[in-house]
Amino acid sequence: KAGVTQTPRYLIKTRGQQVTLSCSPISGHRSVSWYQQTPGQGLQFLFEYFSETQRNKGNFPGRFSGRQFSNSRSEMNVSTLELGDSALYLCASLASGRSEQFFGPGTRLTVL
Amino acid sequence: QKEVEQNSGPLSVPEGAIASLNCTYSDRGSQSFFWYRQYSGKSPELIMFIYSNGDKEDGRFTAQLNKASQYVSLLIRDSQPSDSATYLCAVNSRTYKYIFGTGTRLKVLA
Numbered sequence: 001k002a003g004v005t006q007t008p009r010y011l012i013k014t015r016g017q018q019v020t021l022s023c024s025p026i027s028g029h030r031s032v033s034w035y036q037q038t039p040g041q042g043l044q045f046l047f048e049y050f051s052e053t054q055r056n057k058g059n060f061p062g063r064f065s066g067r068q069f070s071n072s073r074s075e076m077n078v079s080t081l082e083l084g085d086s087a088l089y090l091c092a093s094l095a096s097g098r099s100e101q102f103f104g105p106g107t108r109l110t111v112l
Numbered sequence: 113q114k115e116v117e118q119n120s121g122p123l124s125v126p127e128g129a130i131a132s133l134n135c136t137y138s139d140r141g142s143q144s145f146f147w148y149r150q151y152s153g154k155s156p157e158l159i160m161f162i163y164s165n166g167d168k169e170d171g172r173f174t175a176q177l178n179k180a181s182q183y184v185s186l187l188i189r190d191s192q193p194s195d196s197a198t199y200l201c202a203v204n205s206r207t208y209k210y211i212f213g214t215g216t217r218l219k220v221l222a
Contacts, residue, residue, distance in 0.1 A: 033210070035212075042200075042212055042213070042214040042215065043156070043200065043202075043212035045209055045210060045211070045212075048209075056209050058209070088155075090155055090156070092210075099143075099144040099146075099161065099163075099204050100146065100158055100161050101146075101158070101202075101210060102158060103148075103155040103156050103157070103158075104155060105154070105155050106155045
């Protein structure tokens with residue numbers, strides 16, 4: 001079974017721009033969660049989608065948004081990028097009825 | 113108090129020794145507990161999960177859970193240099209959110 005895939009793997013943007021990241025979960029998994037990882041803050045939960053609905057949300061500003069499609073693929077968008085948004089963005093998928101999350105390789109975002 | 117706390121390390125152990133990694137959590141209603149290994153520049157990899165009090169063994173890894181003390185640990189037997197990584201403890205809260213500790217860096221010395 002293929003694992004979680006994320007695209008792109010690396011991104012360089014400038015302040016004020018917006019960015020869209022994509023995640024395809026493991027086949028059959030309907031839950032997708034997004035996390036931001038930085039050296040100072042560790043892994044911070046952004047939001048979780050299940051069956052196209054946002055089920056949980058972390059404490060991030062409204063510039064961070066996401067959505068999920070009917071095929072369970074998910075995108076997250078960050079608008080008006082700030083320098084502090086530079087991070088590794090990780091997507092994790094979860095099978096229904098299970099609690100174990102599996103992470104994708106991540107997207108490394110650098111904001112200049 | 114942080115929701116999930118880990119000693120940042122580094123924890124240095126000689127090759128072949130037992131590495132003991134610890135984690136405490138604050139939400140008594142937490143239901144599921146996970147250990148992830150993360151190599152530098154890579155994403156976290158799930159290595160153990162435990163739901164009930166007691167020990168759970170998988171190969172060289174043993175996870176231990178004590179809900180009364182709000183404590184979960186990971187033992188790595190016969191530590192190898194390839195085990196050198198950051199180990200993240202994660203807890204699934206009653207609200208179904210996963211809270212991660214900041215990780216313990218393990219160094220296994222050859």
